[in-house]
Amino acid sequence: MHLYIAPMSHAQLSPDLSLVLLDRDGVINADSKDYIKDPAEWLPIPGSLDAIAQLQLHVTVAVCTNQSGVDRGLFSLGDLRAIHEKFQSQLIAAGGSPLNIYFCPHGPDTGCECRKPHPGLLLTAMRELNANPSSTLFAGDSVRDLSAAEAAGCLPILLRTGNGNDALASLPATPVTFDDLSELAAAVTASKRRG
Numbered sequence: 001m002h003l004y005i006a007p008m009s010h011a012q013l014s015p016d017l018s019l020v021l022l023d024r025d026g027v028i029n030a031d032s033k034d035y036i037k038d039p040a041e042w043l044p045i046p047g048s049l050d051a052i053a054q055l056q057l058h059v060t061v062a063v064c065t066n067q068s069g070v071d072r073g074l075f076s077l078g079d080l081r082a083i084h085e086k087f088q089s090q091l092i093a094a095g096g097s098p099l100n101i102y103f104c105p106h107g108p109d110t111g112c113e114c115r116k117p118h119p120g121l122l123l124t125a126m127r128e129l130n131a132n133p134s135s136t137l138f139a140g141d142s143v144r145d146l147s148a149a150e151a152a153g154c155l156p157i158l159l160r161t162g163n164g165n166d167a168l169a170s171l172p173a174t175p176v177t178f179d180d181l182s183e184l185a186a187a188v189t190a191s192k193r194r195g
């Protein structure tokens with residue numbers, strides 16, 4: 001486990017931020033130990049879609065998510081597409097814009113480069129969206145999200161939704177932490193107004 005830099009106050013988010021990458025389960029929608037297998041099981045965390053729409057006023061937002069349920073045979077790529085269509089349509093209804101969703105469909109034993117904590121999804125997102133690591137943050141609710149961010153060279157952010165409080169308890173040092181996506185969106189907005 002790497003050590004994370006000491007707690008940073010919310011006020012210190014860089015005004016140069018251009019790309020916000022988000023984990024999906026436990027960050028945007030409620031997570032489930034039984035996986036999110038179809039659109040009916042995909043339920044947004046209250047306020048999360050409004051927060052993404054608010055972020056999109058200031059930065060590009062994209063999603064980087066492990067979806068090993070595909071490899072495990074729990075749901076198909078078509079199911080995943082349908083889940084993401086529900087997500088995108090609800091985001092548009094909340095005033096947001098469609099966003100890129102990068103996912104890893106592989107299981108933990110396949111040795112792929114995209115499954116977090118590997119940085120593959122984040123590196124692809126930054127390349128396709130023309131962002132540098134120094135102007136990118138990745139917000140997630142697990143230690144492997146923080147590790148992926150660190151490996152990709154972007155700012156790791158821990159949210160306390162989903163698995164976030166358990167992750168926080170397991171870390172040797174406190175990462176930059178926000179209660180939820182709404183608090184992150186407020187901090188990004190404040191940094192842009194300041195900058």
Ligand SMILES: [Zn+2]
Pocket residue numbers: 104105106112113114115
């Ligand atoms: Zn993968």
